[in-house]
Amino acid sequence: MKNDTPGMKMTYAASGVDIDAATQAKQRIRGLARTTFTPGVLTDIGSFGALFRLEPGRYAEPLLVSSCDGVGTKLKVAFMTGIHDTVGYDLVSHCVSDIMVQGARPLYFLDYVACGRLEPGVVEQVVAGLARGCRETGCALIGGETAEMPDFYAPGEYDLAGFIVGVVDRSRLIDGSRIRPGDTLLGLPSAGLPDRVPELNATVGEVLLAPHRSYYSLLEPLLDSGVLRGMAHITGGGITDNLPRILPGGVGALVRRETWPVTPVFEFIRQHGAVDDAEMYRTFNMGIGMILVVSPEDAGKVEAHLGARGEASHRIGEIVPGDGTVHYV
C-alpha cells in the first residue's frame, strides 16, 4: 500500500494494483477463451471455479491425467522481440504432449500469468496463443489467474505457467507396462528452435520463438489402437532422463545415435562448446521430440500412419533387458 500524497484519496490503482486494467484484460481474455469452448464447458470464465462436465457413460473407468508446466527462459525472447503469441501456443502443446503420452485426450486448460504491471495488449497476445493451441487440440481454456505483482517482475516481463486436465479410460491407459525387450523405438523429429536455425530468412527472434511441435493431431488417431506400448515426451533432461520414465522393471533402452540426423544447432554446441556426448544427450533432445515404443510387428503400421501424414520417423533403437537406463551406441 502506498499513499504518496497525504490527504489524497487513495485508490487501489494508486497502490500499484490496477483493478480496472485487470478488468479490461479479463474481458479480452474471456472473448479469446470462449473460442475454445467445447460442449463440456458449463460456466463462463469468472466463476469462482470453472465447471467442466465429464460426459456420463462415455468412460467405464475415467482416469484424470493432469500436468503443470511453465514456459521457462524462452520467455526472455518474447520480451526482447515483443512477440507474445508463440509462448502460449508452445505451453499448450507441451502440456498436451505430457498427458497424451499416457493415452489421454485433453479436456481443459487453465493458465497462470504473473507480471509486475498488467499490459492488456501483451496478455491478450499470450492468451491468443494459448487459445490457438487449445482449439487445435480440442482443449477448452476454462480459466486462469492473471496476477499483478509489483516489484516481482521487471517492467515488460512476466511469467507464464499452465495446467491441463485430460481423461483416458483405464482400459486405454498407456503406462509402459506392456513394453518388452525387442520392442522398437520410433523417434519423431522435434521442432521449434533447433530445426529452424539454418533458415536465415527468418529473424533470430522468430527462429528462437518457433513453437514446439504439437504431436497431438498426428498421434491422436493411434491412441485407442493398442499399438502404442509407451510414449515418452523428450523435454529437459533429453532422452537420457525422459525415456526411463516409462520403462517397466527389468528393461532398458539401447539408442543408436547414428540413426537420425542430429539437428545442426546441437552439433554446433557439441563441437564449439566442447560439451561431451553424455551431457549433450541428457540436456538436449538432439532432434527427437517424441519416442514411441511399439512391437516390431507394429512398427511398420505406425510408420505407415506417420508417412501417410508426411511425417518422418526414425527407428532409433530398441528395448533391451536392463536396469531402466538408456545406453547409447
Place this chain on the structure above:
Amino acid sequence: MKNDTPGMKMTYAASGVDIDAATQAKQRIRGLARTTFTPGVLTDIGSFGALFRLEPGRYAEPLLVSSCDGVGTKLKVAFMTGIHDTVGYDLVSHCVSDIMVQGARPLYFLDYVACGRLEPGVVEQVVAGLARGCRETGCALIGGETAEMPDFYAPGEYDLAGFIVGVVDRSRLIDGSRIRPGDTLLGLPSAGLPDRVPELNATVGEVLLAPHRSYYSLLEPLLDSGVLRGMAHITGGGITDNLPRILPGGVGALVRRETWPVTPVFEFIRQHGAVDDAEMYRTFNMGIGMILVVSPEDAGKVEAHLGARGEASHRIGEIVPGDGTVHYV
C-alpha cells in the same frame, strides 16, 4: 547457455540450471507429496502426467470444478522473514474455498514454483505448507513444476501458484440459481493478516503471514444439505466484486455495515489513509471472508451448525430485488 571459459567442459549446471539440485528437491517434494495421497492417486510424482481415478459409480453426473491462483505479493513477507511454510498452506486454503463455494470437494492439487536458483530447503518448506493444507482437506498433491529461471527472479525470491481440481455431482451443484429476494446473508469472519494485528506478542512477520482461514472442514458437512443457496469467497475485490459473482438475474444484495466488527487494520487504513468507504469495500474483505446465502428459515440451522463448532457468524444483510450489485447501508 553460458560457457565463460573457452575449452572447458560445459555442464548444464554451469549454464545456470542445476539439474542435480533440482533432482534432490524433487525427491524431498515427493516424500511430502506422498503424505497427501488419497485412494484416487494412481501414480507417483514423476510421470509425465499425474493420474487420478474418479471413483466409478460414485457420481451420477460428475462435474469437475477447477481453479488456479497465485499467492501474490504476500510472498515478499516470506522472503523477508524466511518463513516459507505458511504461503503454501494459504494457497491451498484459497483454492479449496474457490471450488467449495460451488459445492465441490477437492480431489487434487498441482503447484508451480518458479525461482532464479533452486534452494531445496526453501522449496521443501513451501511444499510442506502445501502438503499440510492438502492433508487437512483430503486433497492429494499429485504433481507440479519447479522451474529454475535465472535472471527472472531476484536472489532468494520465487513465485508460487496452484491449481486445484474438485468434483461435485450435478444435483449438488451450488450455483446461486436458487437465490431469492429475502434470503439471508451470513458472513463468516476472515482471518489471516487483519485479525492478528492487535496481537503484539507475535512478530510482525508472523502476523503478516498468518494464513488464510480454511473454511473447508467447517462448511463441508453442509455441502450436501441443500440449505446453501449460494456461497461467495470474499477475496481481492471485496464483497462489492465477489458477492455479485453468484447472484442470479433480477436480484441484488443489501449489506448492513454495522452488523459485524470491521477488523481494526481496515479501520486504521480507512481513517489514516483517507480511503473512502466505497473503495474500502471493493478492495478489502473488511473482516468477512465467506458469505453464505440461505433462506430465512434455514439461517438458524446454519448458525447452530457454526455455533456448535465455536464459529461466530453475522447476519450481514439480505438478498433484494436488484440488478446484480451490492448496496451498503
